[in-house]
Amino acid sequence: MPGHGPGPSSTTPSEGPLPALRALIAAGTITADPAQVMAAEKLQDLWRRTRGYDPRQDPPDTGGFLSRFFRRKATEEAPAGAPMGLYLVGEVGRGKSMLMDLFFAAAEVPRKKRLHFHQFMQQVHRRIHAWKLRDADAPAPADIHDHDPIPPLADSIVAEAALLCFDEFQVHDIADAMILGRLFEALFARGVVVVATSNTAPDDLFRGKPGRDAFLPFITLIKKRIEVLVIESARDYRRERIRGLPTWHVPPDGRAERALDAAFAELTGGAPASTTTLTLLGRAVAVPQAARGVARFAFDEICGRPLGPADYLAVATHFHAIVLDGIPRLGPENFDKARRFITLVDTLYEHRVKLVASAEDVPDRLYERGENAAMFERTASRLVEMQSQAYLALPHLT
Structure with missing residues (x-):
């Protein structure tokens, strides 16, 4: 079966990502792709350079002026011997996440984390907010730099992970853009190695957004500390996966639930799902299950709560596919x-999000009575079109 392959648990971590990829090809789990093999060779080299890697920790802080000064000194230079990271960029469905997962599973780094970049930034904002609350209650520090949350934030991150693997690296939020430069400068100064996947080249991040000029130093820093590799595969495995799946299941019974379970596993390549929260303008949208750009909701979880167009826009831009359980009859x-x-x-239609759903009936018969039944005709038409091979072949629009 062509595609991204199963989760990393099926690989042999001690040999590195390249042998793991070759094993999947030999087993017929995935088809050979020269672009993916080239990326795996780069990751294999990084795997060798990071084996047993543990960056030197800062000396204990004695509280003196010189200690605080050197601990907070701004620099773009990583400690001697710190490996450069890798930024895998390419169009959707080229296997970037699968390749990074193979690398992460094999990485012999004492402290490592793999997470969606949006999830990472949510954690960053929460930690900064918590730090500010503690700082507000604490006595005024002798050094004005002690009001800066970035150094302690970077310290806490490197204490948890010397290797950070980010899936779907993307910057849409001005609040994220303003933090990233100083945060990554501090992380690189502490020897953190970053591997990332993205649909967007570094030079195009945050392009056309207000405040981008202030974001440009971050792009320069990324290109200095992370090697950029473009994956130019001619195949879109993500679209191949969705094209072969039934997308509308009636009725929403046990058989349909099993079909949706299988669809979610297929679309995510078997990656483990986790809960996440999308934050937009102070509003939070809980996502019960998410993995590799796919989200799953029960109908009431996304339509039974007071959500609006901005919330659905956040869902549509963050996920290329939605699995939706139990659409009822409407009236x-x-x-x-x-x-x-x-x-x-x-919103899903406008952003070409792929929808796999179970429902009480086919779209044309979901909403047959009531004053807004006529308004639903367009929705039913779109739901039918969203099942077509032509729609399923369209690229996701973020």
């Missing part, structure tokens, strides 16, 4: 849910 008795569902479908 006057659940009008609010029906209205939200219409908004959700419109």
